[in-house]
Amino acid sequence: MSSVPVEFDPANVAAKASAESHMYEQELASKDPMRSVLDANPEIYFVPPKRSSEWGQWEFKAGSYYDTTIGSKHPYWKDKDLPIATKDIQRLRSDMLNWGYCKIEEAISAEQVAVIRQRVLEQAEGERLAGIAQKTPSGQNINCCVNKGRCFEGLIEQDPATVQGGPLVEQIITEALGENWISTSLIASISLQGGVPQALHQDQDIALDSKSPLTINILTPITDVDESNGGTLVIPGSHRVLSEAMREQKPVGKLPPAINIDAKAGTMIITDGRLLHSTGINHTDSPRIVMLNGMQHPLIRQQENWMLSVKPEVLKRASPKLLQRMGYQATNAAQTNEGHGFGARGMVSEAAGSTVDFRLAADNGEYLRVGELSPDSTEAELNAAYTLREVVGKARAGGQSAPVGIGGNKLNP
Ligand SMILES: [Fe+2]
Incomplete structure (x- = not known):
């Protein structure tokens, strides 16, 4: 019986695998761009993980990224030409490129919104009664919505019967991701009073130096959202700043302040996966519902099923x-x-x-x-x-x- 060559011995491999000898050691050990974001922006910090035992113990920290308002009321942003709710494809394209998100006005009609809202609220209550509700730091999620109502099937395929603006939505996403993009999930995100804000993050946490997004998230408010009820927090333009810093291997530097996105129910907010964002705080006693429908480049999955x-x-x-x-x-x-x-x-x-x-x-x-x-x-x-x-x-x-x-x-x- 031939013996296994010594180079294959696990102990031998381990002896030659000190961290400094690794290929790509610097690249893989790098916590950028978030490390330099945190260094230069001390008010932008990750919310420490909370256990259920600490539920309700969270305290609002004035001056933090979530202590903010909508763009039109924010001293830094109010005179800037931030994304507007529109059906104009040229404006939507330029908002995506410049700011990392755009707002498709009335992509879902009032009647279509009413159907989704009723289904979400009923399902949320049903899952609570069944003892299978998913509690989140912000409130409650409904997962795998496709099994929980026909309207959700229509949302995923942007069927005009559910999403009147479907063709325009699909065009914007195809331009961002290329053909044959796939959906990664459809989740109803319900923020409730007393919930904690989410840490700022990028959904696309690979290929952070990419020149175009590999992931997109369609955020669809089913209730109007603004600074009072947890409109999604974003740092407009951060998708470009962060990916440029990664490409040029330079620190991110000081970022502009975060804002709450404001949008009417039925607006579809398309966000670039590189944009810094997080769930905001619902200060009201009404549930804030946003449908999260992630889309991604079709290569980001396994070849064999x-x-x-x-x-x-x-x-x-x-x-x-x-x-x-x-x-x-x-x-x-x-x-x-x-x-x-x-x-x-x-x-x-x-x-x-x-x-x-x-x-x-x-x-x-x-x-x-x-x-x-x-x-x-x-x-x-x-x-x-x-x-x-x-x-x-x-x-x-x-x-x-x-x-x-x-x-x-x-x-x-
Ligand atoms: Fe996210």
């Missing part, structure tokens, strides 16, 4: 490492299953964000997905054995409840 194609016997014998490598592990917010896996960033245990049990349940014909729920749902519907309950319960039994933090949410029992 392991979720469907792997044989059950291979899945059953697969090591945690093989499962993770095929994508059955939610290690950050990049993929979830009906919301399970949100906030799994930094998890040490493979049980925490494992998604394989959903697939195995499906193989057995036993995958019960959460569907439409409302206060009118029957007891049987509310108490059904949703696979989501089982998987979350199993993760928790492993002592791995999902932390609440940056991009993190918590699924309530």
